[in-house]
Amino acid sequence: MTLMFCAFLGDPLILRTYGNATVVHPRDEEWKELASLFPDHAGARNIFTLEIDLVTTSCGTGVPEMAVVRSRGETDLEPWYADMGERAVEAFWEKKNTVSLDGQPTGIFES
Incomplete structure (x- = not known):
């Protein structure tokens, strides 16, 4: 799995993490323990665990500046x-x- 983080405000930057992921569903044994680490969200249906083995950055100058209006x-x-x-x-x-x-x-x- 690759996770990509982009800076939409401030200095341009992209950060990527690479690794092997597994998915845990509510029916799985690990669900209760892992879900307790997060706020309770109605409709939560999976948690991904990611074992990261590489992190890279790049300039991010191609990423537009954006503003969050609301969640x-x-x-x-x-x-x-x-x-x-x-x-x-x-x-x-x-x-x-x-x-x-x-x-x-x-x-x-x-x-």
């Missing part, structure tokens, strides 16, 4: 999932999230 997660997404309730969220995921953008199974409902 939609706190005002739109979180309340929407919370109002649905756990069973409705799972039904929504089953309808919308069983196949990735490239047509591969997501494994979200496998045991």
Whole structure:
């Protein structure tokens, strides 16, 4: 997995981390322990662990300057999932999230 961080304000900079990732779903044994490390979010469906083996930087002069207007997660997404309730969220995921953008199974409902 590669994570790319871009500076949208201030000095231009791009930072990339490279490594091997694993995904943990709510059905997995590790979920409870790992999820406890984060704030509780309605609709949380996976946690990625990344073992980083390379970090690089580049100039970032091609990245445009941008400003954050607001966080939609706190005002739109979180309340929407919370109002649905756990069973409705799972039904929504089953309808919308069983196949990735490239047509591969997501494994979200496998045991």
